Each structure stands twice: as C-alpha cells, then as structure tokens.
Amino acid sequence: MKTYLKLAWHSLLKNPFFSFIILFGISITIMVVLFVGSLLDTGYGSHGVYKNIDRILIAPQLTVKRTGKKGISNSGFSYKAYKDHISKMTTPIVMGVTKNQWRNNLYYKDLSLSKISCKSIDENFTKIFPLEFIIGRPFTKEDLDERRKVVIITEGIAESLFNKEEDALGKKIKTSSEVYEIVGVVKNVNEMRRQAGADIYIPLNIYLKENEDWHVFLGSSTIFMKFDDKEDMIAGQEEFQQIMNSMPIDSQKNEEKLSAKILTEKGWLIDNMLDIEEEKLFYVYLSLIAFFVMFIPALSLINLNITRTSERTAEMGIRKAFGASSTDLFKQLIIENVFTTFIGGVIGTILTFFVIYLFNTYNLIGFGNNYDLEINFTLLIYGVFCTLFFSILSGFYPALKIANFGIIHSLKNDKQ
Structure with missing residues (x-):
C-alpha cells in the first residue's frame, strides 16, 4: 500500500496540468454537494431545536x-x-x-x-x-x-x-x-x-x-x-x-x-416543490440530486483519466514485463485515483467551510444574525462517502482499460 501511495503522489506531480484540472473538478463538485447538504441540513435536519421534527405534523394553511x-x-x-x-x-x-x-x-x-x-x-x-x-x-x-x-x-x-x-x-x-x-x-x-x-x-x-x-x-x-x-x-x-x-x-x-393538509416539515418541502405529499421522496430526490451533481463531472473526469492513463501504457507494459499482473495494475490505478480524489475532497471540504463562512459573515442567507449555515459531523461523513463514490465512479473504467492492455501492445502503443 505504501508503494502504491508513493506511485500515486509521483503520478500527481508528473503532470501538473492534468492534476490541477482533476483536483479542481473534484473539489468544486464536493463543495457543491456539501454546500447544498448544509442548506438542507440546517433547515430540515433532525437536531437542536428540530430534534423532534420528524415526529411533528404541521398545518399552516x-x-x-x-x-x-x-x-x-x-x-x-x-x-x-x-x-x-x-x-x-x-x-x-x-x-x-x-x-x-x-x-x-x-x-x-x-x-x-x-x-x-x-x-x-x-x-x-x-x-x-x-x-x-x-x-x-x-x-x-x-x-x-x-x-x-x-x-x-x-x-x-x-x-x-x-x-x-x-x-x-x-x-x-x-x-x-x-x-x-x-x-x-x-x-x-x-x-x-x-x-x-x-x-x-x-x-x-x-x-x-x-x-x-x-x-x-x-x-x-x-x-x-x-x-x-x-x-x-x-x-x-x-x-x-x-x-x-x-x-x-x-x-x-x-x-x-x-x-x-397536515405534513411534516420535509413533507412540506416536497409538496411545495413537486405537489407530492410523500415525505420519503425527500431522501429520494436528495440522493438523485447528489448523484447527478457528481455523475456529470465524473463523465468529464473519466475522459481526463483515460487521456492521462493512456500516456502511461509504456510504463504499464514494463511493469507487466517484470511480473505485475492486470490485477496489480488495476489496484495501482484505482488507489491513485482514490488518493487524488481524496486530496480533491479535502480541498472541497475546506472550500465549503470558507464559502459558508463568507455566507454567514456577510449575512447572504437572510435578514438577521440567526440565519447561519451549519455543517455537522453526519454531513462530513456524507462528504467522505461522496468522495469515495466519486473516485470509484471516475476511475474504474480507465483503470480497467489500461490494466488489460497486453505487454507488446502497451510498449508499442504508448500513446493510445
């Protein structure tokens, strides 16, 4: 594992331009997911004065x-x-x-x-x-x-x-x-x-x-x-x-x-958005939004990863010639992508805290001082999960493709 991490760090430094684009895309995506999550969690999360909110029905009209x-x-x-x-x-x-x-x-x-x-x-x-x-x-x-x-x-x-x-x-x-x-x-x-x-x-x-x-x-x-x-x-x-x-x-x-109508707070959110009274859809639509927010950038990162990894076919061919299996190469490339995405996730989390700080400091959410976005521990765990999901989603196919190249094919076609 230590060797794989060293190779990942070396690969990250080898091509700064690609590394910057990939880290930028990952960090912005994670920041958007965490920021939207912070909005929803602050307004509808079951904690603090809202700790009983999922057992409360509301009739406002x-x-x-x-x-x-x-x-x-x-x-x-x-x-x-x-x-x-x-x-x-x-x-x-x-x-x-x-x-x-x-x-x-x-x-x-x-x-x-x-x-x-x-x-x-x-x-x-x-x-x-x-x-x-x-x-x-x-x-x-x-x-x-x-x-x-x-x-x-x-x-x-x-x-x-x-x-x-x-x-x-x-x-x-x-x-x-x-x-x-x-x-x-x-x-x-x-x-x-x-x-x-x-x-x-x-x-x-x-x-x-x-x-x-x-x-x-x-x-x-x-x-x-x-x-x-x-x-x-x-x-x-x-x-x-x-x-x-x-x-x-x-x-x-x-x-x-x-x-x-008498609904929960989350039920009213879904009802106002979609005119549907089913509270369970709150979590369904939240998951779908998070998936599409991450899936679309992941498609672009897949192309970038294919381009970046295809430049390393000669390196992969040499490693195979010295006894590395396709599984070893696949593991190496996946770990490299997870490592890179983890760095992007850390940057995205830091950016999220910074953006939330700006929103809270300059009162960009509401009228008074009590309109502050929050990030709790559960949301950070969700961010880690999103980062892991993002890394696997964007790195699986490129890693599988280059790991299955033959030795001769890799050495002769290092630009494929």
Missing part, C-alpha cells in the same frame, strides 16, 4: 372553497378553529399554535434594534420545539389566559441590549407599541429552522377576534402536533382529515368545502 365563481380563500388557521375543533384530536401527545412570524423594531431605554423577528407562541410551543433556556421560564397557560405582557428573548438580543453584568429577567422592552417584561432568555435559534426560529417570543393572543366576514376559521396561525411514532402520525393525519370534514361551513356565503 386552511382553504375555503366556494361554489360558482366565488373562488377560494387561503390563509392560516384562527385560534377558534384550533380551540373548538382541532384541539379535540386524541392521537397527538401534545399540540400547539403559533402566529405567523413577523419583523418589527425593538426598544430598550435609548437602544433600538431593527428587523427583529417576532413569533407569538402558546404554552405548548417549548414542548414541541425544545428551546434551550439559559435563565427564566417558558410561558404558562395563565400567561395566555390573563394576557400577560411577558416575553422570551434570545441570548443574541440580550447581548445587544444589556451589559454582561445585567440580569435580563424583569427588564422591560417595547415592540409593536407594547411593553413586555422579560421572563426568559434562550440560546439563539437558527431562523433557517423556520418553524421554531425567532429573536423574541411573545404569548399568543388567544382572544384575538378574526374577521368573521372573511371566515371564522381563517386567521394567521399555524398548528403543530407532536406524536410518539410514525404509526401515530399516520393515524393523526387521518383523524385531522376527519375533523376537517366535520367542521361546519356557511352555505349562505356559498361555501362548499374546508380543506387543509
């Missing part, structure tokens, strides 16, 4: 279909729809409601922060999305029932408003023309995890009256349900549809039907 030319209305749910009907479900272990996220200015004494993301949540939100409390407490049912003006902020907001020596609990901040008392500080939540991320959290206004002329069940809230396992989730989807079918309609307003 209700559709009211009307007869004739009256068309349809789409919006979130009202709290009344949740309280009077959907909360009666028995299959979830916990259910919660949030108001759709918005941005506002935030004030504390003479300080002000702009474009602060706000989310209204109920008392069950932290049971579904486990915010990590540094100090303080989550909201209670009494906070919502008594309309208490309390707020939970992230550590990033706390650092922007207060000195390190100051205790944020009990301090009062102002946003949306309301003054709120801080009852908790949580670790920053990446806002690419859109269902859970925000800068500040305030209690949901459960007494807010929706515009009943529009529809009593239409509002601006999203409903979440957490389940024990996949079987319960399937049962929960069926129970949800039964409740949707039983919710009353107003025929005097030409209403014909109420409908809504």
